[in-house]
Amino acid sequence: MADDLCFFSKDSFIFKAPKKSSLVLRMLVLGFVVVCSVYIYEVCLKQFGFSGKSELFDVEVVEKPCMKPNIELWEVPYVHYPKPKTYSRAECVCNPVRYFAILSMQRSGSGWFETLLNNHTNISSNGEVFSVKVRRSNVSMIIETLDKLYNLDWLSSASKKECTAAVGLKWMLNQGVMQYHEDIVQYFKTKGVSAIFLFRRNLLRRMISVLANSYDRDAKLLNGTHKSHVHSPHEAEILARYKPSINATSLISSLRQVEDMTAKALEYFKSTRHMILYYEDIVKNHTELFDVEDFLRVPQRDLYSRQVKIHKGPLSSQIDNWEEVEKALKGTHYESLLHGDYKK
Numbered sequence: 001m002a003d004d005l006c007f008f009s010k011d012s013f014i015f016k017a018p019k020k021s022s023l024v025l026r027m028l029v030l031g032f033v034v035v036c037s038v039y040i041y042e043v044c045l046k047q048f049g050f051s052g053k054s055e056l057f058d059v060e061v062v063e064k065p066c067m068k069p070n071i072e073l074w075e076v077p078y079v080h081y082p083k084p085k086t087y088s089r090a091e092c093v094c095n096p097v098r099y100f101a102i103l104s105m106q107r108s109g110s111g112w113f114e115t116l117l118n119n120h121t122n123i124s125s126n127g128e129v130f131s132v133k134v135r136r137s138n139v140s141m142i143i144e145t146l147d148k149l150y151n152l153d154w155l156s157s158a159s160k161k162e163c164t165a166a167v168g169l170k171w172m173l174n175q176g177v178m179q180y181h182e183d184i185v186q187y188f189k190t191k192g193v194s195a196i197f198l199f200r201r202n203l204l205r206r207m208i209s210v211l212a213n214s215y216d217r218d219a220k221l222l223n224g225t226h227k228s229h230v231h232s233p234h235e236a237e238i239l240a241r242y243k244p245s246i247n248a249t250s251l252i253s254s255l256r257q258v259e260d261m262t263a264k265a266l267e268y269f270k271s272t273r274h275m276i277l278y279y280e281d282i283v284k285n286h287t288e289l290f291d292v293e294d295f296l297r298v299p300q301r302d303l304y305s306r307q308v309k310i311h312k313g314p315l316s317s318q319i320d321n322w323e324e325v326e327k328a329l330k331g332t333h334y335e336s337l338l339h340g341d342y343k344k
């Protein structure tokens with residue numbers, strides 16, 4: 001379109017002014033060509049998504065004054081030096097920062113896992129940022145939120161500010177992750193965000209937790225306050241008194257649905273830098289957390305959480321209609337969920 005416009009102007013000019021001196025004519029034609037070239041150049045820039053502003057920004061990013069020579073080449077895309085708008089990183093301005101996202105499902109231990117990560121002086125995981133619907137109402141809102149968070153401008157109780165070396169959030173798969181997966185994967189790859197998948201092996205135990213948590217949202221068993229996580233064995237015991245009844249008819253399809261979503265998420269994000277964790281494995285072996293620290297490139301530390309597990313002991317004591325559930329799962333692919341924490 002731009003070309004047509006320019007050629008048309010040039011032709012019509014030549015047509016209308018055939019008798020002017022040839023030098024002036026040539027100068028004017030030259031002038032038009034220059035103007036047209038600049039115009040086409042700008043149109044091209046816009047089409048390829050560049051703008052003067054982002055060009056300037058790129059230049060700023062390129063001249064990283066803090067780049068340390070001991071970073072391996074593969075790591076370069078994952079290393080950042082954010083400049084928060086609201087404060088200065090002070091003495092830690094040259095500490096590299098890694099971006100991460102904990103991708104999980106409700107009641108999979110991600111709250112507990114996040115408190116563990118936040119016990120590290122150099123990790124800031126800012127909670128379930130996308131539980132607020134407006135922040136995930138479309139891709140541009142999601143990107144705006146992530147940009148702010150990764151630039152260390154998201155101030156939550158977890159943010160360590162200056163000396164953060166790994167910044168991230170907890171993000172449930174049903175909070176836009178699956179819906180906008182293409183754009184999010186693209187964002188993760190261009191911005192160098194690493195994904196930490198956290199799943200639960202025993203999906204039946206997870207289901208009990210989902211039902212009990214949903215019940216407590218209305219019942220508010222702890223002095224009229226709904227709590228999803230507790231910090232004392234006493235509170236845990238009160239919450240665990242409620243025994244949900246599980247719909248045995250829809251049980252298998254519900255379990256399958258969760259499995260399918262897990263598989264799909266892993267497929268979508270397989271091209272990003274990621275690690276996969278299971279809640280039960282971390283409970284059994286805290287040294288798994290060292291792997292997470294290595295993955296995030298923060299120094300290894302022992303990590304502590306004050307949270308207390310709500311549902312303990314055999315499943316038969318936690319489900320109201322245990323016989324029905326047992327009957328529904330016996331002889332199926334899911335039978336092992338009835339026993340221990342593990343699915344074979």
Ligand SMILES: *[C@@H]1O[C@H](CO)[C@@H](O)[C@H](O)[C@H]1NC(C)=O
Nearest residue numbers: 118119120121303304305306
């Ligand atoms: C980590 O947990 C321990 C034990 O609860 C506590 O003393 C320490 O202050 C915590 N560190 C951070 C950074 O939260």
Ligand SMILES: *[C@@H]1O[C@H](CO)[C@@H](O)[C@H](O)[C@H]1NC(C)=O
Nearest residue numbers: 134135136137138139140141
């Ligand atoms: C995205 O959602 C926000 C908030 O709901 C709205 O203000 C904005 O116009 C939307 N943008 C697009 C591109 O749809």
Ligand SMILES: *[C@@H]1O[C@H](CO)[C@@H](O)[C@H](O)[C@H]1NC(C)=O
Nearest residue numbers: 095121122163164165298299
């Ligand atoms: C971790 O934080 C401490 C201050 O709390 C800081 O001295 C140290 O340099 C930070 N480490 C990294 C790897 O950023």
Ligand SMILES: *[C@@H]1O[C@H](CO)[C@@H](O)[C@H](O)[C@H]1NC(C)=O
Nearest residue numbers: 221222223224234235238239
């Ligand atoms: C409810 O509140 C009372 C008084 O504040 C306290 O003694 C009790 O432990 C609380 N119960 C629970 C379950 O939090």
Ligand SMILES: *[C@@H]1O[C@H](CO)[C@@H](O)[C@H](O)[C@H]1NC(C)=O
Nearest residue numbers: 245246247248249250251253
């Ligand atoms: C159990 O699930 C089945 C199939 O989804 C449904 O038709 C039925 O109404 C459910 N029963 C209860 C008590 O919710």
Ligand SMILES: *[C@@H]1O[C@H](CO)[C@@H](O)[C@H](O)[C@H]1NC(C)=O
Nearest residue numbers: 284285286287288289290291
């Ligand atoms: C605990 O996990 C670490 C690393 O993930 C592994 O090397 C170790 O063998 C595990 N220990 C046990 C007792 O399973």
